Amino acid sequence: MSQKPKVLISDKMDPNAARIFEERGCDVDVITGETPEQLAARVGEYDGLAIRSSTKVTKEILAAADNLKVIGRAGIGVDNVDIPAASAKGVVVMNTPFGNSITTAEHAIALIMALARQIPEANAETQAGEWPKSKFMGVEVTGKTLGLIGSGNIGSIVASRAQGLKMKVVAYDPFLSPERALELGVEKVDLGDLLARADFITLHTPLTEETRNILSRERLEQTKQGVRIVNCARGGLIDEAALKDGLDSGHIAGAALDVFATEPPPADHPLFGTPGFTCTPHLGASTTEAQVNVALQVAEQMADYLVTGGVTNALNVPSLSAEEAPRLKPYIALAEKLGSLVGQLEGPGVKSLTVEVEGAAAELNLKPITAAVLAGMMRTFSDTINMVNAPILAKENGLDVREVRRGKEGNYHTLLRVVAKTPDRTREVAGSLFGEDEMRLVEIAGTRIETDLEGHMIYIVNEDAPGFIGRLGSTLGNAGVNIGNFHLGRRLPDKHQGGDAVLMLSLDQQPDDATVKAICALEGVKKVKSLSF
Ligand SMILES: NC(=O)C1=CN([C@@H]2O[C@H](COP(=O)(O)OP(=O)(O)OC[C@H]3O[C@@H](n4cnc5c(N)ncnc54)[C@H](O)[C@@H]3O)[C@@H](O)[C@H]2O)C=CC1
Ligand SMILES: O=C(O)C(=O)COP(=O)(O)O
Numbered sequence: 001m002s003q004k005p006k007v008l009i010s011d012k013m014d015p016n017a018a019r020i021f022e023e024r025g026c027d028v029d030v031i032t033g034e035t036p037e038q039l040a041a042r043v044g045e046y047d048g049l050a051i052r053s054s055t056k057v058t059k060e061i062l063a064a065a066d067n068l069k070v071i072g073r074a075g076i077g078v079d080n081v082d083i084p085a086a087s088a089k090g091v092v093v094m095n096t097p098f099g100n101s102i103t104t105a106e107h108a109i110a111l112i113m114a115l116a117r118q119i120p121e122a123n124a125e126t127q128a129g130e131w132p133k134s135k136f137m138g139v140e141v142t143g144k145t146l147g148l149i150g151s152g153n154i155g156s157i158v159a160s161r162a163q164g165l166k167m168k169v170v171a172y173d174p175f176l177s178p179e180r181a182l183e184l185g186v187e188k189v190d191l192g193d194l195l196a197r198a199d200f201i202t203l204h205t206p207l208t209e210e211t212r213n214i215l216s217r218e219r220l221e222q223t224k225q226g227v228r229i230v231n232c233a234r235g236g237l238i239d240e241a242a243l244k245d246g247l248d249s250g251h252i253a254g255a256a257l258d259v260f261a262t263e264p265p266p267a268d269h270p271l272f273g274t275p276g277f278t279c280t281p282h283l284g285a286s287t288t289e290a291q292v293n294v295a296l297q298v299a300e301q302m303a304d305y306l307v308t309g310g311v312t313n314a315l316n317v318p319s320l321s322a323e324e325a326p327r328l329k330p331y332i333a334l335a336e337k338l339g340s341l342v343g344q345l346e347g348p349g350v351k352s353l354t355v356e357v358e359g360a361a362a363e364l365n366l367k368p369i370t371a372a373v374l375a376g377m378m379r380t381f382s383d384t385i386n387m388v389n390a391p392i393l394a395k396e397n398g399l400d401v402r403e404v405r406r407g408k409e410g411n412y413h414t415l416l417r418v419v420a421k422t423p424d425r426t427r428e429v430a431g432s433l434f435g436e437d438e439m440r441l442v443e444i445a446g447t448r449i450e451t452d453l454e455g456h457m458i459y460i461v462n463e464d465a466p467g468f469i470g471r472l473g474s475t476l477g478n479a480g481v482n483i484g485n486f487h488l489g490r491r492l493p494d495k496h497q498g499g500d501a502v503l504m505l506s507l508d509q510q511p512d513d514a515t516v517k518a519i520c521a522l523e524g525v526k527k528v529k530s531l532s533f
Pocket of ligand 2: 054285
């Protein structure tokens with residue numbers, strides 16, 4: 001019986017996540033608040049890791065995650081996951097890109113309103129026994145300009161809410177098309193224009209090398225006198241020291257941060273206590289609705305992957321629906337075997353690889369099939385290769401990979417052919433599925449043959465001459481190797497006696513080197529390769 005996948009939930013998450021994992025046949029542990037060292041010591045047991053923003057999935061954690069197949073982020077930002085290291089390890093990283101976007105947009109609007117009317121300060125002083133009615137003079141947001149940095153999912157919801165508040169919205173986002181700007185009713189501007197015109201600025205970009213410090217000291221100095229700034233996206237987008245100086249000088253009238261460069265921020269953070277400064281402890285996504293949404297979604301997605309192989313919202317591999325996954329499963333198994341056959345026959349010398357599909361296979365999503373061929377081939381030289389990291393490594397190594405789809409059926413109702421080129425030659429192998437999922441090698445070295453690729457096998461090319469098979473049988477028999485199955489074909493196109501014959505034998509024992517050498521030495525033998533699947 002195959003073991004249940006094991007999932008660790010390492011950040012506080014709505015209990016619906018654990019419930020879904022269990023319902024979908026996974027074992028689940030909820031262990032939050034551990035140190036990186038504790039997590040590293042534990043993570044090796046798990047197939048899935050479900051996180052929010054507190055768990056940092058670093059190179060070190062990944063190095064210890066020997067069984068890990070998927071990391072699921074119950075939320076949007078994945079800057080706490082080392083995605084290149086996860087990909088190199090073959091771990092799928094997925095997030096839930098929409099589950100908390102309304103909630104986060106509403107938090108940004110709440111902070112805009114809090115700044116406009118100084119609600120946190122007024123509340124604190126009133127509850128402290130004062131009645132500071134004349135101290136707090138606010139501003140209206142109606143008619144003011146809101147500068148949106150980043151107009152993706154959250155930014156565009158903020159825009160629509162701000163328009164409801166009768167604000168004029170200008171947006172800076174290099175990927176915002178004029179059509180989309182029109183649809184959102186926002187004016188697309190460059191960053192300099194936004195800084196010069198906005199009464200309020202709100203940030204909604206991910207934290208990347210391009211966006212880090214996007215509101216730098218220099219840019220903060222270019223903002224309008226009396227600007228109010230909100231950041232519900234990521235710490236690191238704003239220069240916090242420059243923000244403090246801007247508030248102290250009165251150039252910036254207010255700033256509200258939900259996120260900090262370091263979280264949690266140190267108790268003596270320079271911004272704490274600064275007049276005009278308001279903050280929340282990364283609460284952007286913290287509503288009941290959003291937390292239920294992201295918990296359900298992340299658990300469904302991760303369970304899909306662990307149980308059926310379906311891939312949704314992954315950041316490092318193409319999507320594969322839960323409906324497609326079972327249809328692809330036998331093809332993926334066939335593709336891995338054909339890839340493995342090519343890898344075993346050609347070694348690491350393959351420079352270009354074409355995956356051709358014919359008939360029924362031509363209807364399918366080819367990306368996972370190609371990834372499986374690559375994984376099968378490359379796993380013959382490294383056992384840490386899988387379908388996630390194989391395409392990345394192939395690209396890094398300059399392997400030229402192509403895909404060809406032919407709708408028309410040939411001799412088989414469905415066919416998968418792999419054409420691998422080394423500097424010296426071209427190797428072609430083809431396989432098909434019989435019934436639903438019985439895989440067969442149907443062609444090798446230009447020869448029609450029909451065999452499983454299972455267990456120990458031996459591949460032989462020899463001159464087709466009488467007596468060879470007897471000599472081969474004796475050599476194997478003398479070595480104590482029993483032949484389980486015997487498949488023989490004459491090489492196309494000549495197909496005559498005296499041409500080449502190709503043999504694929506299934507063996508009950510793996511032949512040792514001396515036996516392989518003895519077969520090589522038989523008269524008429526041109527190639528021998530011991531294989532295992
Ligand atoms: N405070 C919180 O609890 C939450 C924070 N977030 C943060 O909000 C961020 C945005 O989320 P979504 O809107 O869902 O992401 P999204 O991917 O839909 O939108 C991000 C937008 O930023 C734009 N962008 C990228 N580089 C840019 C640049 N250099 N300058 C200007 N714009 C740029 C993109 O074109 C895109 O339109 C997330 O990456 C996450 O870090 C998300 C949810 C909750
Ligand atoms: O979804 C995001 O990007 C967030 O920042 C939400 O973070 P959280 O899950 O509340 O730790």
